[in-house]
Each structure stands twice: as C-alpha cells, then as structure tokens.
Amino acid sequence: MAVQIAEVPDTGAEPDRQAFKPDLERIEIELLLEGIFRHYGFDFRAYAYASIRRRLWKRIEEEKLPSMSALQERVLHEPAMMEKLLLDLSINVTAMFRDPSFYITFRQHVVPLLRTYPFIRIWHAGCSTGEEVYSMAMLLREEGLYDRSRIYATDINEVVLQRAKAGIFPLERMQEYTDNYMRAGGKRSFSEYYTAKYGGALFDQSLTKNVVFSQHNLVTDRSFSEFNVILCRNVLIYFDKTLQSKVHSLFYDSLAMFGVLVLGSKETLRFMSHEECYQQMAPPEKIFRKVR
Amino acid sequence: MPYSIVAIGTSWGGLSALTNLLGGLPEEFPIPIVVVQHRSKDSDRLLAQLLGDATPLKVCEVEDKDALCAGTVHVAPANYHILVESGHLSLTTEEPVRFSRPSIDVMFTSAADTYRSETIGIILTGANEDGASGLAHIVKRGGRALIQDPKTAEIPIMPEAAVQAVPTAEVLGLDDLAPRLLELSRGAAKVDRRTAV
Numbered sequence: 001m002a003v004q005i006a007e008v009p010d011t012g013a014e015p016d017r018q019a020f021k022p023d024l025e026r027i028e029i030e031l032l033l034e035g036i037f038r039h040y041g042f043d044f045r046a047y048a049y050a051s052i053r054r055r056l057w058k059r060i061e062e063e064k065l066p067s068m069s070a071l072q073e074r075v076l077h078e079p080a081m082m083e084k085l086l087l088d089l090s091i092n093v094t095a096m097f098r099d100p101s102f103y104i105t106f107r108q109h110v111v112p113l114l115r116t117y118p119f120i121r122i123w124h125a126g127c128s129t130g131e132e133v134y135s136m137a138m139l140l141r142e143e144g145l146y147d148r149s150r151i152y153a154t155d156i157n158e159v160v161l162q163r164a165k166a167g168i169f170p171l172e173r174m175q176e177y178t179d180n181y182m183r184a185g186g187k188r189s190f191s192e193y194y195t196a197k198y199g200g201a202l203f204d205q206s207l208t209k210n211v212v213f214s215q216h217n218l219v220t221d222r223s224f225s226e227f228n229v230i231l232c233r234n235v236l237i238y239f240d241k242t243l244q245s246k247v248h249s250l251f252y253d254s255l256a257m258f259g260v261l262v263l264g265s266k267e268t269l270r271f272m273s274h275e276e277c278y279q280q281m282a283p284p285e286k287i288f289r290k291v292r
Numbered sequence: 293m294p295y296s297i298v299a300i301g302t303s304w305g306g307l308s309a310l311t312n313l314l315g316g317l318p319e320e321f322p323i324p325i326v327v328v329q330h331r332s333k334d335s336d337r338l339l340a341q342l343l344g345d346a347t348p349l350k351v352c353e354v355e356d357k358d359a360l361c362a363g364t365v366h367v368a369p370a371n372y373h374i375l376v377e378s379g380h381l382s383l384t385t386e387e388p389v390r391f392s393r394p395s396i397d398v399m400f401t402s403a404a405d406t407y408r409s410e411t412i413g414i415i416l417t418g419a420n421e422d423g424a425s426g427l428a429h430i431v432k433r434g435g436r437a438l439i440q441d442p443k444t445a446e447i448p449i450m451p452e453a454a455v456q457a458v459p460t461a462e463v464l465g466l467d468d469l470a471p472r473l474l475e476l477s478r479g480a481a482k483v484d485r486r487t488a489v
C-alpha cells in the first residue's frame with residue numbers, strides 16, 4: 001500500500017521528502033529483530049510494535065544513521081551497538097510502593113489468604129531494579145509473614161538484577177517513596193528501612209534474606225515452580241497480544257489453585273484464554289484469584 | 293469514510309473544552325476518539341467519569357491493548373504514554389517526553405504513523421507546547437489538523453504553539469469544533485482553510 005500523499009493537498013502539508021513506506025519499514029524492523037534473535041539470542045520479535053519501533057528510531061537518530069537497515073548493519077557487526085540497543089529496549093521504570101492503592105488492597109484482601117498457608121511462595125516476574133520486591137518484603141514483614149515467605153525475583157536483564165541485589169537506591173527518591181509508603185498503609189517509619197551510605201539509600205539487608213534473585217526470560221524460559229502469588233506489573237504491556245497470551249499460560253501453569261495473580265493497574269486479562277479461570281478480587285485493582 | 297481516528301490533546305482548561313467539544317458529538321459518531329489530557333500522575337478515573345457525563349459517546353480510560361471503537365472516547369490514563377497501533381492502543385511507561393506522561397506528541401506521532409492521511413489531530417487549550425510537533429507530524433503524514441482558536445482558549449499557549457508549528461491548520465472557535473468534526477466524519481466536507489490568527 002503506497003502512501004496517499006497526493007490525495008490530501010488541502011492540508012497544505014509539505015509532502016514527506018523521503019516518502020514514508022510503512023510496509024517496507026515493517027519488513028526492515030522484522031528483519032532486524034530476527035537478526036538480533038538469531039545472532040545474539042535476544043527475542044524481541046513479539047514485542048508491541050509501536051513501542052519497539054519508537055525506541056529503534058530513537059537509537060537511529062542518536063547514531064545519526066540513515067535508515068532501519070543501517071541500524072541492522074551496525075547491530076549485527078558491533079556487539080557494543082547491541083549493548084546500547086539492549087538498554088534502549090528494556091524499560092526499567094519502577095518505584096517503591098508504586099501505585100499505593102494496590103498495596104492497601106493487597107493487605108486487605110490477599111494477606112488474610114496468605115495467613116492460612118504454612119509456607120508462601122511468591123514469584124515477582126520482571127522485577128527490574130527491585131524496588132517493588134523490597135516493597136513487598138516490607139509489607140510481608142509488617143504483616144508477620146516474611147519468615148515463612150520466599151520471593152523469587154526474576155528479570156531478563158542481569159545488570160538490573162545486580163542492582164536489585166545491592167539494594168542501594170537513589171537518595172533523591174526517598175521523599176517520594178516515603179509518601180508512597182504511607183499511602184500504601186505502611187505501619188512503621190519508612191526511614192527505619194534504610195541508611196544513607198555509598199552515595200545512596202542502602203536498604204536493610206535482612207529484607208532480602210528470603211529473596212532469590214535470578215535471571216529468567218518470560219519469552220523463552222519455562223515455569224520453574226508452583227507459586228501462591230505471581231506479581232507481574234507493567235511488564236506485559238511491552239508484548240503483543242500473542243505473546244501476552246503465551247505468558248499468561250505460563251503464569252496459569254505456575255500458580256497453585258486459589259493462587260493470586262497481580263497485574264499493572266492498566267493491564268487486563270480480557271480476551272486471554274485463561275480469563276475464565278480467574279476472579280478479580282477487589283476491582284479496580286488488578287488482583288486475580290485462580291479459581292479453576 | 294476517509295478518517296479512522298481523531299486524536300485530541302490538551303492540558304490546562306482541557307476538561308471544560310473537552311466537555312464542550314465531546315458534548316457536541318452524537319452517540320453514533322463513527323470515528324474512534326483518543327484523548328490525552330495532562331494531569332497529575334496520581335489522578336484516578338474521575339476525568340473519564342466527568343467526560344462520560346458530558347457526552348452521549350462512550351468514554352473509557354484506556355487499558356493496555358484496548359480495541360479502537362467507533363462511538364468511543366478513549367482517555368489516556370495518568371502516568372502512562374499511549375501509543376496508537378493498527379486497531380488498538382498500547383500503553384508504555386517509557387520516560388516522560390517534555391516532562392509529560394502521557395505525552396500528546398507521542399500519541400499524535402504514533403497515530404500519524406499508523407493511520408497517516410486518515411488521522412485528524414486537534415489541539416485545545418493548554419499551558420505548554422506539547423502537541424505542536426505531533427500535530428506537524430500528522431500533517432506531514434497527510435492527516436488533518438484542527439486547532440482551538442487561542443482567543444477562545446482558557447490558556448492560549450498550547451494552541452498558539454500548534455498554530456506556529458502548523459500554520460496551515462484550521463483554527464476554529466471552541467463551539468465550531470464539534471460541527472466541523474461532524475462534517476469531516478461525513479466525508480463530504482468542503483475544504484475551508486482558515487488562516488491563523
């Protein structure tokens with residue numbers, strides 16, 4: 001399908017100097033992602049198209065390259081360019097007690113269920129730099145459940161996992177986190193959990209006593225255990241619907257019966273093949289219980 | 293029908309301008325509408341509720357991969373960017389653009405790249421310059437640009453920036469935007485290019 005510039009002269013638009021050929025661009029992007037997968041093993045082929053396209057163009061513009069194909073040439077021949085692109089393509093936006101209302105609802109509706117279990121297994125999928133893992137650890141400790149819990153915190157990216165393990169977060173965000181913590185129903189003083197050290201806020205290392213940080217790729221790796229709770233917030237939005245559906249099968253298979261699945265506040269199970277297997281516990285929070 | 297999407301961006305004063313614009317459209321308006329209104333990152337679903345009371349159209353806050361629907365106003369949620377894909381919308385938490393998330397430029401650009409000449413972009417009242425380059429991108433891809441006349445805007449900065457970026461856009465008073473959209477949706481509109489103020 002050609003660009004129909006000729007049909008719309010009335011806007012007074014300057015026609016594109018280099019005609020925009022979306023179908024050709026799609027071919028170039030698919031070839032690039034296929035090349036990355038086959039050469040480096042990173043699989044971005046089923047990521048949401050508009051977002052990955054936007055981030056590829058940002059890299060092209062930063063490197064002052066003429067086209068998507070030129071980026072392919074560089075990426076396939078220069079591992080350093082792949083490293084850069086890998087950082088561009090992994091979104092690591094997170095915060096402690098992000099969406100405080102979720103934590104309040106979790107305390108009210110999920111904690112009572114967890115109290116009935118002798119041992120609690122939690123999978124935090126796509127944990128990034130770990131802020132939300134530490135948040136959950138604090139919540140479990142305050143509810144008296146931490147000692148019988150184990151949190152498996154996974155991410156595709158080794159670099160962010162190392163930072164999660166270190167537990168040092170930017171001091172300048174502590175005001176925001178303190179505010180979130182209070183609104184999330186925190187029961188202590190947030191400042192008890194960290195000390196200013198190494199140019200940042202070093203968090204209480206006993207919070208990770210029962211946390212296992214490990215690399216796991218949601219696109220290619222399989223289930224590795226059975227869990228009572230799976231948290232995966234604002235990760236699946238970067239996948240297309242087919243891949244979302246595949247990952248939901250993985251989560252379903254990894255959840256114990258009556259286990260709890262937590263998604264980001266604007267994510268949904270609608271049109272997923274397992275939609276009927278879950279009940280939403282406390283709308284509008286995206287906390288779902290596996291019931292069949 | 294030549295248009296597939298109406299993309300609207302606004303910030304300060306947007307609620308009352310949107311109420312006016314959307315309130316003037318009928319329930320069966322055939323083109324999906326996507327709205328980015330700047331707001332605080334903690335704000336809840338109230339905006340969609342207020343707009344829903346003001347228009348016969350269905351108003352919903354976007355969830356990831358929502359299908360674009362006729363007769364529906366898709367409102368960007370606080371603290372997410374919204375990207376227009378073919379037939380649906382995706383959300384991302386990528387970095388704010390010009391301090392904004394959601395960013396009007398990001399939404400407009402993705403709409404233009406996906407629907408090209410089938411895109412209508414509209415800039416309303418606002419206190420910053422977000423949206424101007426996105427609107428220019430819509431026109432570059434062959435789409436159509438409408439701008440609220442800055443003289444009728446609660447804060448003229450956003451529409452003025454848009455007029456500067458897209459001098460050929462149609463500049464209309466707030467009350468004239470809904471009737472113009474209806475004309476365009478019928479596909480029988482006679483082109484009436486007005487000059488910028």
